[in-house]
Amino acid sequence: MDHILGEVIIIRALEQRILAEGQILPGEVLKVGSFLNQQIDTVLLKEIGGEIARLFSCNNVTKVLTIEASGIAIACAAGIAMGVPVVFAKKHSTSNLSGDVLSTEVFSYTHQQTYKVVVPSDYISSEDTVLIVDDFLAKGNALKGLIEIVEKAGAGLAGCAIAIEKGFQGGGDSLRAKGIRVESLAIIDKMTDDSLEFRPQSV
Amino acid sequence: MDHILGEVIIIRALEQRILAEGQILPGEVLKVGSFLNQQIDTVLLKEIGGEIARLFSCNNVTKVLTIEASGIAIACAAGIAMGVPVVFAKKHSTSNLSGDVLSTEVFSYTHQQTYKVVVPSDYISSEDTVLIVDDFLAKGNALKGLIEIVEKAGAGLAGCAIAIEKGFQGGGDSLRAKGIRVESLAIIDKMTDDSLEFRPQSV
Numbered sequence: 001m002d003h004i005l006g007e008v009i010i011i012r013a014l015e016q017r018i019l020a021e022g023q024i025l026p027g028e029v030l031k032v033g034s035f036l037n038q039q040i041d042t043v044l045l046k047e048i049g050g051e052i053a054r055l056f057s058c059n060n061v062t063k064v065l066t067i068e069a070s071g072i073a074i075a076c077a078a079g080i081a082m083g084v085p086v087v088f089a090k091k092h093s094t095s096n097l098s099g100d101v102l103s104t105e106v107f108s109y110t111h112q113q114t115y116k117v118v119v120p121s122d123y124i125s126s127e128d129t130v131l132i133v134d135d136f137l138a139k140g141n142a143l144k145g146l147i148e149i150v151e152k153a154g155a156g157l158a159g160c161a162i163a164i165e166k167g168f169q170g171g172g173d174s175l176r177a178k179g180i181r182v183e184s185l186a187i188i189d190k191m192t193d194d195s196l197e198f199r200p201q202s203v
Numbered sequence: 204m205d206h207i208l209g210e211v212i213i214i215r216a217l218e219q220r221i222l223a224e225g226q227i228l229p230g231e232v233l234k235v236g237s238f239l240n241q242q243i244d245t246v247l248l249k250e251i252g253g254e255i256a257r258l259f260s261c262n263n264v265t266k267v268l269t270i271e272a273s274g275i276a277i278a279c280a281a282g283i284a285m286g287v288p289v290v291f292a293k294k295h296s297t298s299n300l301s302g303d304v305l306s307t308e309v310f311s312y313t314h315q316q317t318y319k320v321v322v323p324s325d326y327i328s329s330e331d332t333v334l335i336v337d338d339f340l341a342k343g344n345a346l347k348g349l350i351e352i353v354e355k356a357g358a359g360l361a362g363c364a365i366a367i368e369k370g371f372q373g374g375g376d377s378l379r380a381k382g383i384r385v386e387s388l389a390i391i392d393k394m395t396d397d398s399l400e401f402r403p404q405s406v
Contacts, residue, residue, distance in 0.1 A: 033323065033326075038326065039290045042287065069291075072272060076245065084245065120242075123242045
């Protein structure tokens with residue numbers, strides 16, 4: 001009973017926080033900079049990490065994979081809770097990068113540009129079971145890029161764990177339809193200029 | 204005795220890891236991507252966060268401030284250990300950013316360019332005592348920018364906590380000479396193409 005109660009509490013805590021502090025901006029943007037994105041409530045962050053670890057506890061996850069920059073916090077909280085390393089994909093190659101890489105291209109609707117997503121091939125191998133973690137899921141382009149990187153590495157995919165899914169943008173359900181396990185702690189099914197509606201979740 | 208022993212262990216663990224896995228690249232670059240930078244050993248990360256919390260436990264820190272992207276992991280580990288929010292400065296304004304901001308300019312030697320560092324002014328106030336956290340300290344330009352942001356906010360500065368300081372590049376000692384408390388878990392005083400020398404640290 002205890003962990004079911006824990007799950008209800010973290011989902012409700014996140015939903016309440018989105019309602020209280022989320023800002024709806026033009027272009028279907030939900031800004032949660034005050035507690036998750038640019039300022040991070042570390043008490044909530046630790047809870048989110050613990051909940052992700054619980055959801056995927058039976059999957060023998062060996063690596064958490066995310067994409068810079070705003071996914072790093074939640075991925076690290078999940079990695080700490082699971083005791084496994086976190087790898088983050090960089091959005092372009094830097095002067096610190098050398099050697100073989102796994103890479104793909106992702107189109108960002110927020111920034112209206114295509115960028116290269118890169119992970120050194122040393123960091124994910126065919127022996128890994130990877131959990132992809134991100135803060136937001138909208139159309140799913142970033143997740144699809146990360147899934148492609150996991151496939152290129154020949155690694156197993158445990159699934160995707162997300163803090164906030166904008167369900168009305170369809171990315172999550174399209175991945176679920178392909179048989180990929182996608183767990184989002186809060187799913188927004190409707191968003192207008194001044195209201196939000198969450199998808200009821202069974203626990 | 205216990206926490207002193209803990210400090211020795213974490214400093215030694217980090218130094219040993221740098222010696223075993225760090226790669227020295229041209230331009231005085233030390234790459235620690237395999238355990239701290241792009242792939243993150245979350246067991247080590249949690250220890251680093253706990254050690255930073257211990258070092259600044261008497262300072263009534265209310266906020267941890269870092270800069271995207273590679274500082275986020277260590278800042279979150281420290282913020283979780285201290286139970287205080289983490290704020291990260293962004294390297295350029297994005298379409299998700301609105302309202303009043305605290306900003307400054309920083310020159311990056313790694314990327315040979317000047318970028319704008321931005322924090323929404325809501326996230327740091329004159330009532331805050333800020334601990335600045337970053338993964339690396341070299342010439343200190345990023346830290347100086349973050350210190351300027353803390354000053355612009357009228358907040359107090361507890362100091363700076365760093366995982367790896369390249370002592371031979373002088374940034375840390377120049378800040379210490381100004382009376383700013385800078386704690387680095389590992390300080391490299393000499394770096395050649397194939398060797399590293401750490402500064403002995405009293406515990």
